[in-house]
Amino acid sequence: EAQVTQNPRYLITVTGKKLTVTCSQNMNHEYMSWYRQDPGLGLRQIYYSMNVEVTDKGDVPEGYKVSRKEKRNFPLILESPSPNQTSLYFCASSINRGADTEAFFGQGTRLTVV
Amino acid sequence: GENVEQHPSTLSVQEGDSAVIKCTYSDSASNYFPWYKQELGKGPQLIIDIRSNVGEKKDQRIAVTLNKTAKHFSLHITETQPEDSAVYFCAPSSSGSARQLTFGSGTQLTVLP
Numbered sequence: 001e002a003q004v005t006q007n008p009r010y011l012i013t014v015t016g017k018k019l020t021v022t023c024s025q026n027m028n029h030e031y032m033s034w035y036r037q038d039p040g041l042g043l044r045q046i047y048y049s050m051n052v053e054v055t056d057k058g059d060v061p062e063g064y065k066v067s068r069k070e071k072r073n074f075p076l077i078l079e080s081p082s083p084n085q086t087s088l089y090f091c092a093s094s095i096n097r098g099a100d101t102e103a104f105f106g107q108g109t110r111l112t113v114v
Numbered sequence: 115g116e117n118v119e120q121h122p123s124t125l126s127v128q129e130g131d132s133a134v135i136k137c138t139y140s141d142s143a144s145n146y147f148p149w150y151k152q153e154l155g156k157g158p159q160l161i162i163d164i165r166s167n168v169g170e171k172k173d174q175r176i177a178v179t180l181n182k183t184a185k186h187f188s189l190h191i192t193e194t195q196p197e198d199s200a201v202y203f204c205a206p207s208s209s210g211s212a213r214q215l216t217f218g219s220g221t222q223l224t225v226l227p
Contacts, residue, residue: 004157035217040123042203042217043158059216090157100146100165100209105157 002027006091006106013081013113021076021109023091029104031094032074036060036087037108043090049074081113116141120204120218127194128226135221137204138186144206147180147187152201152220162189194225 004025013019025032033048035058045058049068063085065077074093078085088110092103117140127133137147148163164171164178164187171178175194180187187206191198201222205215 040219042118042120042219043215044217045215092157100207102148102160102163103150103158103215105159107155108157 002104004091004093004104004106006089006109008109009107010110011112013111015082015113016080019078019081019111021078021089021091021111023074023076023106024072025074025091025093025104026072027093027095027104028071029093030071030096031101032068033058033092033103034064034066034074034076035090035092037090038087046076046089078111081111083113085111086113087111116144116206116216118204118206118216118218120221122221123219124222124224126224126226129194129196131194133189133191133194133198133223133225135189135202135204135223136186137188137206137218139204139206140185141206141208142185143208144185145209146207147178148205148207148215149176149178149189150203150205150217152203154200158203191223194223196225196227199223199225 007022030051034046035043037043044060047066049055091106094101119138145166150158151161152158175192177190201220204218
């Protein structure tokens with residue numbers, strides 16, 4: 001089954017403790033991205049990657065890192081999480097770099113930073 | 115960058131009635147206009163999209179209409195059913211953009227039985 005898989009689904013952590021949210025897709029998509037979803041703000045892009053070893057900032061990149069060492073994986077790293085990073089996070093992938101292609105989303109990761 | 119406004123933010127309709135959600139955008143280069151549906155506890159999923167060379171597209175009970183001159187497009191759902199209850203997002207974009215979608219703030223649709 002074609003899908004985008006995120007782990008974990010839920011995470012509660014403390015301020016400053018490094019964490020990684022994993023994302024994997026099995027559709028051989030070139031394009032992957034991370035979004036955060038907050039009430040009243042819709043989904044905002046954090047980082048995106050057009051292919052292996054090619055990443056760039058989205059609208060809200062501060063406090064986040066990403067890497068793309070393999071085509072299928074695109075982990076999101078919070079080196080020193082803060083309470084304002086409490087949010088619902090989604091990973092997405094698309095077949096190519098164009099913004100006019102369907103994005104496939106993971107199930108989401110609800111992160112709480114205390 | 116693209117400035118996207120979506121209205122209304124919440125919408126309640128009786129089962130069987132129609133629902134319309136409007137999305138206004140700012141970038142005249144936008145040429146792709148999708149609508150995503152997000153059910154509770156899930157990620158958004160594409161339900162319908164339209165490109166700028168087409169004014170309207172229908173898929174069973176859902177349709178999207180585009181007014182490029184006025185820079186807005188709308189999602190129409192007819193004969194609404196309880197399973198249509200969800201959050202809907204528009205995400206206008208340009209095929210020339212390397213960045214992915216700019217989402218509207220979402221519309222919570224509730225279909226009352």
